[in-house]
Amino acid sequence: MNTNEERQRYSKEDLAEFEEIIQEKLTNARKEVTFIKETLSRRNDSGTDNTASSSKVLEDGADTAEKESMNQLASRQMKFIQQLENALIRIKNGTYGVCIVTGKLIPKERLRAVPHTQHSIEAKLQRND
Numbered sequence: 001m002n003t004n005e006e007r008q009r010y011s012k013e014d015l016a017e018f019e020e021i022i023q024e025k026l027t028n029a030r031k032e033v034t035f036i037k038e039t040l041s042r043r044n045d046s047g048t049d050n051t052a053s054s055s056k057v058l059e060d061g062a063d064t065a066e067k068e069s070m071n072q073l074a075s076r077q078m079k080f081i082q083q084l085e086n087a088l089i090r091i092k093n094g095t096y097g098v099c100i101v102t103g104k105l106i107p108k109e110r111l112r113a114v115p116h117t118q119h120s121i122e123a124k125l126q127r128n129d
Contacts, residue, residue, distance in 0.1 A: 008105050010097045019091050022115045026084045029077050036074040040067060083116040099123050
């Protein structure tokens, strides 16, 4: 193995590009979480009428299922935000873009598509075997 390849890091310019991509994704993810929370809040506020009918029971069931779905979506977005924030930390400490399994640089194309990844395709495929 070539030790130079393993120690290789992305340039400051490359890291700045990745940081910009991550910041944009963070902004969008935070907006989405805010929207989901506002939507859930509005649903809770509008559910105060006391009409007792069979259609109301069906609506309540559908509302509950939709709230669960929205909560799961918010939870996934919060996890994504945490992963993006962790990627920013890796940029600051100089470990961003290095596969934690192989120690090699993760290709730029992969980082542009999945900027929070810590695995090269090679390492990801090994995990799935």
